[in-house]
Amino acid sequence: MRFQAPRGTHDILPSESHRWQRLETVFRDLSELYGYREIRTPAFEDYDLFARSSGETSEVVNKQMYDFRDKGDRHIALKPEGTAPAIRAYLEHGLGGQGAVTRLWYLTPFWRYERPALGRFRQAHQFGLELIGSPSPEADAEIIEMTVEFYRRIGIGGLRVLLNSIGRAETRARYREALLAHAASFLSTTDAETRERAEKNPLRMLDSKDPAMRAALDGAPKVTAYLEESSQQNFDRLQKLLDRAGVHYTLAPEIVRGLDYYTDTVFEVQSDDLGANNSLCGGGRYDNLVQELGGPATPAVGVGIGVERALIVMEAAGATIDAPRLCVYVVAATESARGQVAEVARELRIAGCSAVTDLDGRNLKAQLKQADRLAARYALLIGDDEMASGTVTVRDLATGEQQSVARADLVEALK
């Protein structure tokens, strides 16, 4: 029996893990620059945490959760997103203190039971930012600016940043009715599935790919026309702040997001290199979530950035990341030198120089071949001659040039 990784999951192999490491470093450095601190939450949580936060009728909760009963009959779910666990931990440990603004970042796997396609997996990863405790558009701008800066730093700038405001919960309820009323005649002629979906979440109609639906929504009221005064003011202010920060964005009334907890600002970054799943990241403001999860009324804003999707777009954009190179391969040119080879390798590693040696008694040629394959910068040859003279032969594997270096000077010579 040969096993395979479960459907929709992937091994990250040595040939690509350095790309992941690079993205992680960029994101971590950026987050810390803005004063965010890392939070790590468990892989699984109480099922109800997600049911309550994302909305019982949302797709994620409805059909995409990996949930199960554990041996203590607890209803558990693998996390399908990162925000709810972060807020749960924030509340559980009183991170907000007496109303302080809290900045959190994380890197987390998440799980959704979906049919795999381009950029869509059953286990994926996301970088997340949560800025908790500020109602100001300045906070929204900070999150969006960081997101755009992240993409710039990994070499995929110039992406579509789509921005919208969906207002407060009450606003949205009124807007939903208006939208349903506009589409009523179309919905009465369409299939049951489409109708059901529309009634469950009318806003979803807005980003439908179905041409008939799009036609039916032609001339439909815009959510921005329903915004309350404070929402509109904040939205205007956010746009000014983004302009000032040099962030290019497009107003996109069709961006509504799939999770119920969003309020006012929502945004998304898209790319054409992702096929049907063109969303690179998604975020927005969620002013009711903290309270819904049992905390004090606390405004917050955040973003989830898809790691796999960022990598796909980087690949398509030709943004390459060099694999780390081995510094030296220490070769035993004669059998009697094997002890010395191990000793030299150990010294070099202490000095911070990566070193590999042959373990299986292979001959000189085979060892050099290994050195070549591992893309080592230098092969260090040690044989009877070198041992007699207390030297090491340093061979530059790119040029083939060799020079004899005294063992005492070796670390210095390799710098």
Place this chain on the structure above:
RNA sequence: GCGGAUGUAGCUCAGGGGUUAGAGCGCCUCACUGUGGCUGAGGAGGUCGUGGGUUCAAGACCCAUCUUCCGCCCCA
């Protein structure tokens, strides 16, 4: 959950009922017993995704199932 394509060597793929299943790349050995890459010669490596069926005969045809890929839905 629905639709389409797909699975043969480590990798990329050919073979479309008839001997012992092939190629390129990669790997190992030798030419070259203290020198990698280039060249030449030789070699290893396959339950043809899995299970059933049809047939004198199945890698090939049929059914089921799983994977991967793409689309729908949805989203990162």
